[in-house]
Amino acid sequence: xxxxxxxxxNHVLNSGLNAKSEIDKMDDxxxxxxxxxxxxxxxxxxxxxxDTRGNEFEEFCLKRxxxxxxxxxxxxxPSPIQEAxxxxxxxxxDVLARAKxxxxxxxxxxxxxxxxxxxxxxxxxxxxxxxTRELALQTSQICIELAKHMDIKVMVTTxxxxxxxxxxxxxxxxxxxxxxxxxxxxxxxxxVANMDHCKILVLDEADxxxxxxxxxxxxxxxxxxxxxxxILLYSATFPLTVKQFMEKxxxxxxxxxxxxxLTLKGxxxxxAFVQExxxxxxxxxxxxxxxxxxxxxxxxxxxxVELLAKKITDLGYCCYYIHAxxxxxxxxxxxxxxxxxxxxxxxxxxxxxxxxx
Numbered sequence: 220x221x222x223x224x225x226x227x228x229n230h231v232l233n234s235g236l237n238a239k240s241e242i243d244k245m246d247d248x249x250x251x252x253x254x255x256x257x258x259x260x261x262x263x264x265x266x267x268x269x270d271t272r273g274n275e276f277e278e279f280c281l282k283r284x285x286x287x288x289x290x291x292x293x294x295x296x297p298s299p300i301q302e303a304x305x306x307x308x309x310x311x312x313d314v315l316a317r318a319k320x321x322x323x324x325x326x327x328x329x330x331x332x333x334x335x336x337x338x339x340x341x342x343x344x345x346x347x348x349x350x351t352r353e354l355a356l357q358t359s360q361i362c363i364e365l366a367k368h369m370d371i372k373v374m375v376t377t378x379x380x381x382x383x384x385x386x387x388x389x390x391x392x393x394x395x396x397x398x399x400x401x402x403x404x405x406x407x408x409x410x411v412a413n414m415d416h417c418k419i420l421v422l423d424e425a426d427x428x429x430x431x432x433x434x435x436x437x438x439x440x441x442x443x444x445x446x447x448x449x450i451l452l453y454s455a456t457f458p459l460t461v462k463q464f465m466e467k468x469x470x471x472x473x474x475x476x477x478x479x480x481l482t483l484k485g486x487x488x489x490x491a492f493v494q495e496x497x498x499x500x501x502x503x504x505x506x507x508x509x510x511x512x513x514x515x516x517x518x519x520x521x522x523x524v525e526l527l528a529k530k531i532t533d534l535g536y537c538c539y540y541i542h543a544x545x546x547x548x549x550x551x552x553x554x555x556x557x558x559x560x561x562x563x564x565x566x567x568x569x570x571x572x573x574x575x576x
Contacts, residue, residue, distance in 0.1 A: 250283065257293040268298045268322055279305050281334050284368040289330065292364050298323035303475045304451075305331050313472040314451045315465055322477070328421045328451045329362050335419060336394050338370040342416040347397045348440065350427040352377040352547060353554065358423065359397040371395060378402045379547040386411050400428060400436040407443050414443045421451045429460040441468055499530050506536055506564075513557075516566045518542075528566040538564035
């Protein structure tokens with residue numbers, strides 16, 4: 220009698236396990252159907268992002284939670300730089316990649332970084348350094364969206380914000396930091412940002428990070444990282460400073476070059492040589508003759524930003540302006556309104572080309 224009962228119990232247990240297995244299989248098949256996919260991006264795409272080998276994100280053997288974030292971001296297939304970069308970065312090799320802005324560079328390094336972070340470890344495991352506050356905010360937003368189904372804490376820290384607030388946040392659970400060079404060095408030098416377990420360093424727009432504006436800062440950062448680390452370096456141009464940095468710090472890097480030219484396909488550039496006193500008249504002519512949806516006008520000083528913005532406003536054109544001397548909250552608000560289409564023209568002294576409009 221006892222034996223019969225025992226057999227029946229096993230039968231029930233096995234039936235339960237089989238049923239659970241079937242449910243798991245159904246879940247494996249139907250998980251994508253449950254995602255909140257945004258509307259399909261119907262904007263025209265150039266070969267810079269469509270000329271792929273036909274890979275799928277699932278082929279990279281990524282965590283289910285990360286794939287969910289990728290698809291809910293609206294990314295359907297990897298772009299050329301993502302196809303080339305993600306599998307190599309996941310292998311642990313150093314990467315030196317040349318690719319244009321606007322071709323998916325942020326995803327090319329964010330995806331392997333998030334895949335390699337261990338959410339169970341309450342330590343800083345990856346550091347992404349970018350040259351500007353605007354690019355840091357944009358990058359952090361993408362990382363946060365990609366990691367929305369993962370238990371990974373992403374923090375952004377830049378100059379122009381309250382250092383004490385950053386110190387309070389970094390003492391909480393943080394595993395990925397996106398930062399500008401000066402601010403992360405401040406946190407390191409104050410022994411607030413502990414990099415003993417930071418195994419991945421990403422340098423986006425490395426040509427700018429290695430310019431005179433940030434002279435020596437990256438060497439200082441790397442000196443605070445573990446000896447065994449991975450460096451992912453992305454740069455649109457490859458000046459001598461990048462070559463020297465690569466030879467000094469990268470170990471047998473895998474090189475990716477998707478740069479035939481700097482300009483994105485579909486973009487036409489024009490150059491107008493005008494004297495100083497003709498510049499306002501030139502802008503007035505462009506605004507009056509061309510059907511411009513939105514424009515960004517770069518200036519070489521904060522004083523010129525305000526001066527030109529005032530003159531163009533006096534001519535009857537709506538314009539916003541942002542520059543380095545403005546409070547970060549004000550800059551963010553102006554840029555948010557510009558992206559929302561509340562104004563057609565933006566004057567700036569900051570390299571905001573990394574933003575997507």
